[in-house]
Amino acid sequence: MTWTVDVDAVRAGERIALARTISQVEDQTTAGRQALSALFPFSGQAHLIGITGSPGTGKSTLTAQLAHAFRHPPTGDTPRRVGILAIDPTSPFSGGAVLGDRVRMRDLAGDAGIFIRSMASRGALGGLSAATAAVATVLDAAGYDVILIETVGAGQDDVEIVRLAHTTIVVEAPDLGDEVQAIKAGILEIADILVLNKADLAGVARAERALRSALELADAGRPFNEVAGHHREQKITSNASPIGWRPPLIKTIATTGQGTAELYQAIMDHRQYLSDENRWESKNAARLAAELEHHLRESLFASWQRGIDPQEYKQVLSDVLTHKIHPQQAALDLIKQPKSSK
């Protein structure tokens, strides 16, 4: 393939060039790596917003409403260009479901200020958050001011992806069953804004009560998540804001748009909060440091693979498969040995 990087076209907002570049970046081709390196210096402006929640909470519709709100701000703000990254395979943005009645999706599709991309969530072994970060960087450099990243809210990979975001929105809905409620304490700890969607359903009052008490619990145990990445265990200390950010609970009905303006405002409030005391910069720094570590791990392994004697590796693997040496010990043995003793 002779496709070459057209960084200028991407930066000029040419959609076909952008789509192709993203594909190259996702596929980790040489052209993709070059594009990423060339585009990186132009990135760093976008507001990354993670939207996470279980399937069935209506978060795709809410994402569409939010995209619309950023295009047509209820407060009279400047319209923003919006990128949507759908990681959730059940998202209508991913094309995984046929949801013809979601008119809002069609509205978005015709808007030149919106770029929608779905990402394969399975198979990208441990690399999904890195791939998402890379694609977000491309959209950022292409001038998308706001990047909405929609993930299904369960599992470690979601937590990883969420750590990319400046603002994390956790979407819940009433009546998803008691066992679903139990998961909330965990996911609430990552919420900057909590949304109770489908607020027209029965059980909303009960769900709201449950969420408010869960929020209080989560708040008590909230890690110092202004610095994402490696410092999540750390509690808020005295050099943090004395009050800090208390995640608001916002009720929405995404199918009608009710509550979207309040949610938009909460996002803007959070953005304002982040802009104080270098929080925005801290988040970016933690994210980039984590990206660097990820790529170091990948590169070290790739480099090691190129240097190893295949016979030697085969012998050690054989000792592992016959249960003579545990994989962890075998790994230590393999990297300690001189790689070319012959």
Add this chain to the structure above:
Amino acid sequence: MTWTVDVDAVRAGERIALARTISQVEDQTTAGRQALSALFPFSGQAHLIGITGSPGTGKSTLTAQLAHAFRHPPTGDTPRRVGILAIDPTSPFSGGAVLGDRVRMRDLAGDAGIFIRSMASRGALGGLSAATAAVATVLDAAGYDVILIETVGAGQDDVEIVRLAHTTIVVEAPDLGDEVQAIKAGILEIADILVLNKADLAGVARAERALRSALELADAGRPFNEVAGHHREQKITSNASPIGWRPPLIKTIATTGQGTAELYQAIMDHRQYLSDENRWESKNAARLAAELEHHLRESLFASWQRGIDPQEYKQVLSDVLTHKIHPQQAALDLIKQPKSSK
């Protein structure tokens, strides 16, 4: 801490020694690594069974029923010793929920042939499947014949954990909403056995139809998953069994035990299937090779970290944070440079 490895006590089935060893292994202490190395040669007999599904499908109750079935086989088979590893934070096995009416859990707790362990699912950055594998190895070496691994069925980490298992059971339930249905095509591809639990609920006929057609779709696109790990893209080829395994759909009502005998039989059938044509050995080999790779990556990074000049690293990180060099390029630069040029 002066705790030392008591491999003999673990192998003799002493529960306190076992629990302590698992904690050391989970915490990656020196004693834990030594225990793992010492126990590894005695492992390799256990049947690892993954049980995955969304919260609300009743998979914990089903897991309890299965544990009971292995202790008291409906077919008159030899009773097996059962280890239960709960990865799902919402599982009652994890103590995350107070579900006093689940009498079955209390039944299990008093049985010396059952060992229950929950694992923290958040925070073990990328290491949860490795930790699960290690703990499963300990239980295996301690003589547990069957290890039931319960995970919440969404996200990459679940897929990783499921790859540990010889037999993967995907649990569904009626009426979890249409969007939940949409996720099934993905998760069904990893199912060796599909369970439709809560078969007494309304909507079971509709759910069954949906699952059967999803199963057909998944079967058509099913990867050659007898060899887990790196070959998932590969389709079934001519050197595989001409028919292969077709995942059965089994309806259960876990709260009453209905369907448990059929599920037990399906597991035994799958075990029989795996015992043919070296499938069991292939699965074990793929799992151990993946474990070796994981530990290689970890060890390489740890070793690199010990060797790097902190000043040099600081400079490169600074170039990343100021958007001069993309993390991927920075990683390549860092590992190419001689580590001690002074």
